[in-house]
Amino acid sequence: LTMGNINNVTEFILLGLSQKKTIKTFCFLLFLLCYIAIWMGNLLIIIFITYSQLIDEPMYFFLKYLALTDLCYTATVTPKLLTDLLEETNTISYASCMAQLFAMHFCAGIGIFILTVMAYDRYAAICKPLHYTVIMSRRKCYILIFACCTGAFLHSFVQCLLTINLPFCGPNEIDHYFCDAYPLLKLACTDTYIFGILVVANSGMMGLVNFLVLMLSYFLILYTVRVYPAKSRNKALSTCSSHITVVVLFFAPILYIYIRPAITFPEDKVFALFYTIIGPMFNPLIYTLRNMEMKTAMSQQKICENHFLLKKSHI
DSSP states (O other), rough: OOOOOOOOEEEEOOSSSOOOOOHHHHHHHHHHHHHHHHHHHHHHHHHHTTTTTGGSSSHHHHHHHHHHHHHHHHHTTHHHHHHHHHHOOOOEEHHHHHHHHHHHHHHHHHHHHHHHHHHHHHHHHHHHHHHHHTTTHHHHHHHHHHHHHHHHHHHHHHHHHHHHTTEEEEEEEESSSOOOOOOOOOOOOSHHHHHHHIIIIIIIHHHHHHHHHHHHHHHHHHHHHHTHHHHHHHHHHHHHHHHHHHHHHHHHHHHHHHSSSSSSTHHHHHHHIIIIIHHHHHHHHHHHHHHHHHHHHHHHHHHHHHHHHHHHOOO
C-alpha cells in the first residue's frame, strides 16, 4: 500500500483538549496529580507483589505485569500532554508522532492481552481447579507474557506501517492530544477508505475479539459457580469482580472509538482519557480496595513490618 504522493509534512500541531488558558491550567494540575497517582499506585503494586507471597499466584504475577504496562503506556502520552498544556502551540515532529503511535499501541496491546490472559486464569482457577497448577504453571505464565508482547508488537507494527504509508501534504493540525490512527487518516491527502477498513480490522477487531474471549470466560465462570453453595460462589466471584471493573473501564471507550468506521468525533478525546489516564490511575485502587487477598496480604505485611521494627527497637 504505497502512495505516489510526496509527504511534505515534517511536524504536526496537536490541538489538545482545549485552547482556553484557564482550562489548560486546570487540566495541567489535574493530570499532574493523576500522573503522580498512576506512578505511586502502580509502583506500589509492582513492589508489593514482587516481595510478597502473592507473586507465586498466577493472577498476581499477571497483575504485576499489567501495572508495569500501565506505567509504560501512560509514559507514551501523559508527559507530552502535560508539557503541551503549558505551551501556547503544541507541535510534534513527524518521526516523534510515528514513534508515539507505535509505542502507545504496543503498550495498549500488551495491556489488552494481559487482561484477557487474566480472565483465562480466573476461568482455569474456578472451572478447572484440579488441573489449575498444571494449566497455569510458572513456565506457562512466562510463555503467555511473551505471547502478549509478541501479539502487541505485531498489532502495533501493522498500525504504524499503515500510517507511515499515508501521504501528508497539509493541513497538519491533529484534533487530539496524541498521535493516533484515526485523526491522522483525516489529514491524509489521499482516499483513505481502504486504510480505514484495515485500521478498523487491526485495532477494532483486536479489541472486540479479546473482549468476546473475556466475556466467554466470565460466562463459563458464572455457569460453573451457579451450583456452588452461596459462600463458595461469593468467594469465587469476589476474585473476579475487580478484574471485571478494570475490563469495563478499559474496553468500553476503546471499543467505542475503534470498532466503528474510521471517523473522528470531538468527544473521542474525552473517551481516550479513560484508557490513557483514568484507567491506569484507578487500576491499583480497584485491585487493592476490592480484592480481599490483596488487602489480607497487605495487612499481614504491615504486621510483619511492625513486628520487625518492634524487635529491632528492643535490641
